[in-house]
Amino acid sequence: MEHYLLPKLPYPENAFEPRISAETFEYHHGKHHQAYVKKLNKLIEGSAFEALSLEEIIMRSHAESQTAIFNNAAQNWNHTFFWNCLSPETDQPTGELLNAINRDFGSLNDFKQQFHKKAVALFGSGWVWLVKSPVKGGRLTIESTSNADNPLILRTARTPILTCDVWEHAYYIDYRNERPKFVEMVVDIFNWRFASQNYESTSAAPGMLSGEGKDRERRIKPQPKPRAAA
Ligand SMILES: [Fe+2]
DSSP states (O other), X not given: OOXXXXXXXXXXXXXXXXXXXXXXXXXXXXXXXXXXXXXXXXXXXXXXXXGSOHHHHHHHHHHTTXXXXXXXXXXXXXXXXXXXXXXXXXXXXXXXXXXXXXXXXXXXXXXXXXXXXXXXXXXXSEEEEEEXXXXXXXXXXXXXEETTOOGGGSSSOOEEEEEEEOSXXXXXXXXXXXXXXXXXXXXXXXXXXXXXXXXXXXXXXTTOTTTTTOOHHHHHSOOOOOOOOO
């Protein structure tokens, strides 16, 4: 039985033409994301991981160095989050989130420039995140993570607000090797309503299908070791 299904995109594949082609979504969502879903289902089949939420699988597989499960679970989470971070409707941050951006980066434009710089500087494959950091009094910071890593596993809890996928598969069809151009485009199509919802959330894994309503304490509580796969 398939434990996880590929979530539908929150917009049609051609919603961002010509900035992101339907072909990119066909491959990025329909092939790459789909492959992570299939591999995760296969890896957790018959194990105790099947009883856990996606966020719990990420935290536990990371804590237990179960790398293959972690990579596929985190890539599932990261991609679903990323699809929600994009909006075909031109949007601008408002209210509390805009105040926090102005406070912590100077202006929206300064935030976009700093996010772009971090994304371009990340060596190899990974993700760049706007996060809310409780240890810094709720301040916003920009963090990059390599490969499948995400803010859920950072030593200090940080709530993800927005992300950009900077794996080459995210931009190669439309932008070839030009990551700077791709990121410049992404920061202009961020879904600021989704970002505000995440900023106002008290959950460390907001806005996600399986994470909604779950408290972080429960998710980071040490779990018993999973049974061996059947
Ligand atoms: Fe990706």
